Amino acid sequence: MSIVYNQQDKLLTLTTVNTAYQMQIDDLGFLRHLHYGRRTGSQDLSYQVMKFDYAFSGNPVEYRKERNVSLDILPQEYTSCGVGDFRLNSLAVINADGSRSARFQYVSHEICKGKYAIPELPAAYDNGEEAETLIVTLRDDVTGLTLKLSYGVFEKLDVITRCAELVNDGTGSVCLEKAASVCLDLPLGNWDLLHFWGRHAMERQPERQTIGHCITTVGSTRGASSHQHNPFVIVCDHEANEDHGDCYGMMLVYSGGFKAEFENDQINCVRAVMGIDDTYFSWKLEPGQSFHTPEVILSFADGLTSLSHNYHHFIRHNICRGKHHLEKRPVLINNWEATYFDLNEDIMFGLAKEAAALGIDQFVLDDGWFGKRYDDNAGLGDWFVNYDKLPNGLDSLIGKINGLGMKFGIWVEPEMINEDSDLYRAHPDWVLAEPGRVPTFGRNQLVLDMSNKDVVDYLYGCLSALLKEHNIAYIKWDFNRSVCNVYSHALPAERQGEVSHRFVLGLYSLLERLTSEFPDVLFEGCSGGGGRFDAGMLYYTPQIWLSDDTDAVERLVIQGGTSYGYPVSTMGAHVSAAPNHQTGRTTPIHTRGVVAMSGAFGYELDLTKLSQSDKEEIRKQVIQYHQDEVLIHQGLYYRLTDVTKGYYTAWQFVSEDKSKSLVNLVITSPQPNAMPLHIRFKGLDPDALYRIAEDDRVISGAALMNAGYTYPQIGGDYPAVQLHLSRIEE
Ligand code: GLA
Numbered sequence: 001m002s003i004v005y006n007q008q009d010k011l012l013t014l015t016t017v018n019t020a021y022q023m024q025i026d027d028l029g030f031l032r033h034l035h036y037g038r039r040t041g042s043q044d045l046s047y048q049v050m051k052f053d054y055a056f057s058g059n060p061v062e063y064r065k066e067r068n069v070s071l072d073i074l075p076q077e078y079t080s081c082g083v084g085d086f087r088l089n090s091l092a093v094i095n096a097d098g099s100r101s102a103r104f105q106y107v108s109h110e111i112c113k114g115k116y117a118i119p120e121l122p123a124a125y126d127n128g129e130e131a132e133t134l135i136v137t138l139r140d141d142v143t144g145l146t147l148k149l150s151y152g153v154f155e156k157l158d159v160i161t162r163c164a165e166l167v168n169d170g171t172g173s174v175c176l177e178k179a180a181s182v183c184l185d186l187p188l189g190n191w192d193l194l195h196f197w198g199r200h201a202m203e204r205q206p207e208r209q210t211i212g213h214c215i216t217t218v219g220s221t222r223g224a225s226s227h228q229h230n231p232f233v234i235v236c237d238h239e240a241n242e243d244h245g246d247c248y249g250m251m252l253v254y255s256g257g258f259k260a261e262f263e264n265d266q267i268n269c270v271r272a273v274m275g276i277d278d279t280y281f282s283w284k285l286e287p288g289q290s291f292h293t294p295e296v297i298l299s300f301a302d303g304l305t306s307l308s309h310n311y312h313h314f315i316r317h318n319i320c321r322g323k324h325h326l327e328k329r330p331v332l333i334n335n336w337e338a339t340y341f342d343l344n345e346d347i348m349f350g351l352a353k354e355a356a357a358l359g360i361d362q363f364v365l366d367d368g369w370f371g372k373r374y375d376d377n378a379g380l381g382d383w384f385v386n387y388d389k390l391p392n393g394l395d396s397l398i399g400k401i402n403g404l405g406m407k408f409g410i411w412v413e414p415e416m417i418n419e420d421s422d423l424y425r426a427h428p429d430w431v432l433a434e435p436g437r438v439p440t441f442g443r444n445q446l447v448l449d450m451s452n453k454d455v456v457d458y459l460y461g462c463l464s465a466l467l468k469e470h471n472i473a474y475i476k477w478d479f480n481r482s483v484c485n486v487y488s489h490a491l492p493a494e495r496q497g498e499v500s501h502r503f504v505l506g507l508y509s510l511l512e513r514l515t516s517e518f519p520d521v522l523f524e525g526c527s528g529g530g531g532r533f534d535a536g537m538l539y540y541t542p543q544i545w546l547s548d549d550t551d552a553v554e555r556l557v558i559q560g561g562t563s564y565g566y567p568v569s570t571m572g573a574h575v576s577a578a579p580n581h582q583t584g585r586t587t588p589i590h591t592r593g594v595v596a597m598s599g600a601f602g603y604e605l606d607l608t609k610l611s612q613s614d615k616e617e618i619r620k621q622v623i624q625y626h627q628d629e630v631l632i633h634q635g636l637y638y639r640l641t642d643v644t645k646g647y648y649t650a651w652q653f654v655s656e657d658k659s660k661s662l663v664n665l666v667i668t669s670p671q672p673n674a675m676p677l678h679i680r681f682k683g684l685d686p687d688a689l690y691r692i693a694e695d696d697r698v699i700s701g702a703a704l705m706n707a708g709y710t711y712p713q714i715g716g717d718y719p720a721v722q723l724h725l726s727r728i729e730e
Contacts, residue, residue, distance in 0.1 A: 002155040003111045003134045009044050012109065012134065014151060016158045020302045023077050023136075023150075024049075028066060029105030031136060031149075033075040033185045036160075037246060037300055042458075048187070053539070059659050068374070073267055075185035077136070078149055078164060080104050088215065088263045088273045090164075090180040096172025096669040098144040104138035104147050115152045115161070120505050122539030123295045123319045124161050130154055146168025153613040154318065158310050158712050163295040168285040175497075176283040178257075180275030181252060181293040186235065188270045188493035189246065193218075193262055194234040194304075199548035201582055203227050206644055210238065211262045217257035221279045223447075223483025223500055224527060232311075232534075232565035235272055238248060240304065240671075242639060247300065247307040250274050251565055253319070254294035255536035256504035268714050280486060282497025298536065304564065305682070309636055312567035320570070322515060324522045325542035328629055329569070330361035330407060331622050332474070334603035337550065337576045338342075339606065341368040341375055344389050353668050354607035356404035358615060359622040363401045364409040373423055377444045380416045380421030383462040394470050402471060409474025409522075414459045415507060416445045416480065423458075429453050432499070434487040442481030443528075450506030451499050460513055467518045467688045471692050477511075477541060479527040506534075511540040524572055524600075527580050532569075533562065543572050543600040550576035550604060551583040552595040553668050553718055558642030559598060560651070569633040573599025575618070577606065589614050591720040593621040594664055598632060598651065601625050628653075629722075631660050638682040647671055654683035656702075661690070661725040667714055677711040680704070685727060693724040701727075 004013045014021040022034040022045050034045040034380075054336045059162035071085040072286075079090040082101030093102050115126035116133045124131075134151040146169045153163035160181045168174050191211045196204040209216070218233060220226035231252035237245040250272060252258050257277030264270050274296055281524060283291050297314060301307035316325065333355035339347055343365070352363040370386055371379030379386075385394050398408045415423050418429055424431070424446070431446040433439035439446055448455050466472065488499045515523060525532060525541035529548035547558045559571055573596040578586040596602070603618065610618075623634075631653050640650035640663070650665040662679060667674070684690065691698050699709070704725075714721060 002153040003132045003151075005109070005111065006044065008718040009046060011044055011046065012136070013042070014134065014153045014160060015039070015157050016160065018155065018158050018302070019160075021160055025106040026069075027697050028069060030071070030074060031077040031104070031106055031138060033077050035581065036184065036186075036248070036298070038302075038667050042664055045339050046142060061150060073265070073269070075187050075269060076182050076183065078104070078138075078147060079164055080140075083596045087265050088183075088261050088271050089178065090273055090275075091166075091176070092178035093145065094175040094177060096174065098577040102140040102143065102145050104140055106305075107137045107139050109134060109136040115154075115611075116150045118163055118292050118295060120508065121292060121294050122319075122508060123163070124152060124154075124253070124297060124314065125157075125321070126154075127317060130156065139169070141173060143172070144168065147173055154314070157314055157318070158299055158301060159314050159318075160298045161295050162298060165290055166285065166292045167290040171287055173287070174285045175618070176281075176285060176291055178275075178278035178281065179283070179293050180270075180273045182250065182274050182296040182298070184248070184250070184272045184298070185269055186248075186272070189265070189270070190238040191235050191270045192238050192240070194236060194564070195260075196230040196232065196564065198227050199529065200227050201547055202554070203533065203547050203558055204230055205557060206564065208560045210266050211235070213264045216262045217259060219275055219277055220257045222485065223257055223503060224479060224532045225255050225258060225536070226482070227528065227531040230533065230565070231260070231274075233260050233274070234304070234307065234564065235262070235270070236304065238452070242304045242305045245303055247302070247304055249297070249299045249307050249311055249565065251297040251311065251535055252294055253297065253535040253539065254440045254504065255507065255534050256500055256578075257530050267712065278499060279643075280497060283501070284494060284498070293371055294536065305638060308564055311565050315317075315535060315538060316567050316569060320538050320542040321540075322542065323519050328626075329522070329543065329600045330474070331359070331549060331625060332362040332364050332409065333360045333607065334364040334366055334367035334574060334602060334604040335580055336478075337604040341373065343368050345392060348397055349400050350605065350608055352401045352404055352406060354615075355603070356406050358618045360406065360603060360606065362407040362409055362474060364411065364412040364474060365397070366476065367413075367478070369410065373557060378418045378420035380418040380445050381448070382420040383412060383466060398471050407473035408471060409476060410472055411476045411478060412463065412466075413480060414463060414510070415448050415450055417448050418445050429489040431482065432487060433485050437485065439485040445481060447481065447483050449490065449499075449501030449503070450510075450715050451488045452506070454490070456506045457509050459510055464513055464517060467514070467521060472521065474522045474524065476524045476526055476545065479532055481528070510538070515540050526572070530558070530562070533566070538566075538570055543570050545572040546599065550574055551580040551585050552587045552592045552666070553585060555595050556649040556666060556668060557643050559595070560639060560649065563637060567633070568598050568637060569600060571599040572602070573597075574602045574604035575621070576604045588716070588720070589617045589716040591666055591718050593617065593665065594720040594722055597621065597628065598664065631655050631662055635660075635662075636683055640679055640682065648677060650679055652681060652683065658683065658685040658688070659727040659729075663709075663723040663725070664720065665711065666720045670717060674713060674715070676713055678708050679711070680708040684725070689728045691727040691728055693726070694722070698728065
């Protein structure tokens with residue numbers, strides 16, 4: 001039993017292998033948060049609750065009943081609003097009478113087997129007897145607004161998911177102005193925030209800072225989870241490092257705008273609140289209607305590495321779905337950085353032929369195959385083949401590519417539209433744009449109104465026809481601009497605050513229809529690279545193109561930063577040309593291969609222009625990737641260095657049974673007179689002996705982990721070294 005209710009003390013305790021979570025229904029009916037973190041046994045933790053007279057300190061107290069209780073200092077599971085907790089709120093409302101308060105008190109709870117689902121939203125799933133669910137119901141007596149807090153406890157996985165539902169059980173309408181998914185109060189400790197900022201072609205750069213006595217916010221108001229911030233954050237002890245220290249992860253399963261807020265309050269309690277971005281949010285609930293927030297995946301671990309391992313496993317097994325999520329992924333060649341918009345059947349087939357000869361499994365036709373798409377000014381919305389570029393149609397090219405023994409994949413950007421498209425000419429009211437205002441363009445394109453069911457149905461028609469009529473094994477689903485001018489012509493004025501969220505629901509409904517109707521197709525997410533890299537998209541697309549920056553050295557930070565929350569099997573990573581198209585840097589093809597192999601691997605360069613020795617290297621890389629793929633995708637991942645510092649980056653994969661390991665190292669800023677490098681490996685069996693294939697030495701796991709491994713001098717520009725370790729079985 002991972003969820004236990006102690007009726008006498010009104011305690012609800014959630015337990016996972018290494019963590020405990022406890023809450024209590026107090027005498028006034030508030031749902032107090034008591035603990036989340038290391039295990040505490042069956043102890044009732046309510047002894048911690050402070051009883052002080054707060055009447056003079058400026059804090060409102062529950063005076064008529066209890067002078068010693070103030071919501072302003074009470075750790076809570078989800079806050080009320082407007083009634084005397086001045087810290088970050090989980091919720092903001094406008095009631096039918098214009099008042100702005102809600103005060104939630106316990107009504108009931110239920111505990112059941114299995115994991116709850118959330119209508120219309122992606123949510124973690126149970127693979128059979130993995131999870132239990134707790135639902136606590138609270139209510140505001142005056143308006144009848146009901147709050148249902150759901151907890152999914154994955155005992156063996158050290159994960160607790162949370163979400164909230166707001167139900168209007170009153171008689172008047174209620175407007176939700178904010179509805180967070182989670183509130184987590186941490187009454188004890190010195191906490192840092194580790195978050196992942198960035199921009200286009202520079203996503204998920206780790207940044208760590210103290211949570212001060214102020215409000216710190218990371219989030220996105222862009223209608224997508226964004227390049228600029230990621231909906232995954234870590235709150236960790238000031239002293240925590242990769243190996244030790246209290247670390248909490250919070251990951252929102254959502255692909256739209258989000259907000260994660262942190263505040264260290266007057267009594268040094270840190271509050272973290274995470275959920276949908278509320279900047280322009282307003283959701284009208286008529287009596288009887290309800291609103292579901294997206295879910296947050298919480299995990300607690302000792303050290304950042306263990307926390308990452310918890311998320312890697314959970315994303316792979318409990319978020320990503322479908323036929324492909326645990327399967328070997330095809331090694332692909334994508335034509336984008338090879339030819340950009342300059343494509344025709346001969347050029348594409350020429351590229352595919354070279355790829356097939358090198359052992360590559362799949363060809364992906366990127367942007368430019370449809371409508372009047374000669375550059376990025378036209379064509380989005382017209383998902384019909386451009387016969388000028390491909391006069392024999394798609395099937396002729398697909399047939400030839402399949403004839404090479406390769407699968408065929410194709411690029412689409414369904415949520416977007418160009419003004420210069422047949423779709424726009426037919427349906428100008430299908431774009432997001434306020435009446436009378438010229439909408440703001442991004443990459444010369446506008447955004448379709450995904451909150452409008454007609455738009456979603458139209459896209460379903462186009463995309464399902466594309467998949468039905470052609471032998472397509474893979475879809476790259478792009479999204480190349482941020483969303484503004486958020487106004488739907490299909491909704492009344494008072495519901496315009498709902499458009500951003502309804503947009504995301506429309507996207508999810510389309511993805512759900514297509515992924516369930518075409519289970520054999522591998523969907524890859526993308527958004528100008530990694531601008532929508534989140535657990536919401538991963539529910540439908542088990543891999544996402546990580547970044548438009550394909551420079552191997554820059555990728556080390558982007559892949560390393562992403563690795564805090566997401567497994568390498570989700571990170572699309574390609575070998576591209578040198579000099580690199582984004583940075584101009586030249587790195588060896590071997591280094592580019594080593595870096596891209598730590599992901600969902602592929603190539604994105606003009607293979608017809610390569611030297612014989614580069615082609616030979618690629619042939620070897622493809623063979624090696626197939627050999628190492630299980631270790632890389634299923635093994636445990638260790639960051640051996642800080643990805644943001646130092647003159648080299650090293651990382652390691654260890655198979656779950658510790659019998660095999662792959663250690664990778666890249667010199668990121670070559671130095672003159674470089675000294676030998678000394679690195680401690682991780683995760684090995686200390687009592688076993690390992691043979692290192694590359695130098696044929698046999699060294700014990702304990703020695704490699706505690707005394708370390710010394711690399712000989714490594715010279716050249718941005719060189720990479722790989723070491724394959726195998727345990728010597730007795
Ligand atoms: C985005 C993607 C690229 C490519 C282009 C095509 O930038 O991230 O990989 O598909 O769009 O326009």
